[in-house]
Amino acid sequence: MKKLLLILFVAGLAGTALSCGSDNNAEVEPVISELTSEYDGKAMIDKPVTIVGSNFSKKISDNEVLLGVGLESVKAEIKEAAEDHIVFIAPDVKRDYIKVRVSVRGVESTSVLMEYIKEAPIDEPWDDTPTITLEGAVTKTVCPGVEWTTFHGRWEGEVRNINIIKTTLNEHNTIGVFFDYSHNGLDDLDQKCEHVGAIAGTNGPMKCCQFMRIDGVIKNPPTDQSAEPWTVNCAFTIDNNVIDIVKVKDNYDAAKLANNTVGCAGPLLVFNGKIQSYSEETSVDFLKTTHPRTAIGISKDGKTVYQVAIDGRWDRSSNDERAIGMPTPLLSKFMRGLGCYKAMNLDGGGGTAMWVKGYGNSRNIVNRVSENRWDWNGTTLRATGNAVYIKTDQK
DSSP, X not given: OHHHHHHHHHHHHHHHHHHHHHHHTOXXXXXXXXXXXXXXXXXXXXXXXXXXXXXXXXXGGGXXXXXXXXXXXXXXXXXXXXXSEEXXXXXXXXXXXXXXXXXXXXXXXXXXXXXBOSSOOOOOOOXXXXXXXXXXXXXXXXXXXXEEEEEEEEETXXXXXXXXXXXXXXXXXXXXXXEOOSOXXXXXXXXXXXXXXXXXXXXXXXXXXXXXXXXXXXXXXXXXXXXXXXXXXXXXEEETTXXXXXXXXXXXXXXTOOXXXXXXXXXXXXXXXXXXXXXXXXXXXXXXXXXXXXXEEEOTTSOEEEEEEEOOOEEOSSGGGEEXXXXXXXXXXXXXXXXXXXXXXXXXXXXXXXXXXXXXXTTOBOSOOTTOTTOTTOOOOOOOSEEEXXXXXXX
């Protein structure tokens, strides 16, 4: 009898061990980080696309790449598989955009949106020469290497009010960011610029969706976002007066950047000389309507910075006091046309403001802030959390 109980006890331990082993071997959900291809992540029929991520299987037959949902779902042919990437051949689908997901031994990833293109884009040599013309624009040299251009007139069929700061970064002209939400007398853009001794500046990223690190100090930590992914899909970085614009997945991803100064926002407008597009599925009124806009862009070598303020919400019948904003596709075209190799959207709307020392109104604001809805020459500013500013040691 004792021998029988011992056998049952040992069998029970073995069963427990087997059960624990089964739990430890539970499948882990695959993760898609990004799609890459020779067409900047876009798909073309019968051409390879690489899914970069994690928790895939090295065995091709363990993985499935699924395009579309439900009855419209299509399996793609997999050519290569590894734990961190899968290469598949884009099948023939009749859509411009389609959702892609990976199934590994029955466990599915979340889906990402992939764009299909019909023809390979022409890879033209990059040329910084501006391709837009603002007839009647006036440009003033604020100091050597810093120019302010102001324009009020018709561009792309509408009357617009546009202001541009173009800065050559060097040992004399430097770029920086000032962050302050403490309501201690530094709420407005002009107060921030005066405080740091700047010569020009605009408002920076929006507080609601940004991660902000300035000179190595976190000023605004990353937070969960319920907004669309384009809200934060890029960030500017500054190290030793060298600025760049990079892609990020969200503000947590931006927080991983090791740069001294990081400010994330979105959407990304121009990247590596190419205008970025957003599908109808991901676009909302914010992207498609004519709001006031603020943007920043850089030349290919990163030595020239373009800060832009596009006024809007001025729908007066008189063209003298009229300013139509821009949707982001048009803003992308504008930034690319200035000569921006990379460009991103910053905090716009009622916060859109540009400050140039010694110019503009009594507060040195050179654009027409939409907070002054009934006064074209008004000086009211919306409080802004941060300023992207230019300093100089030249007169």
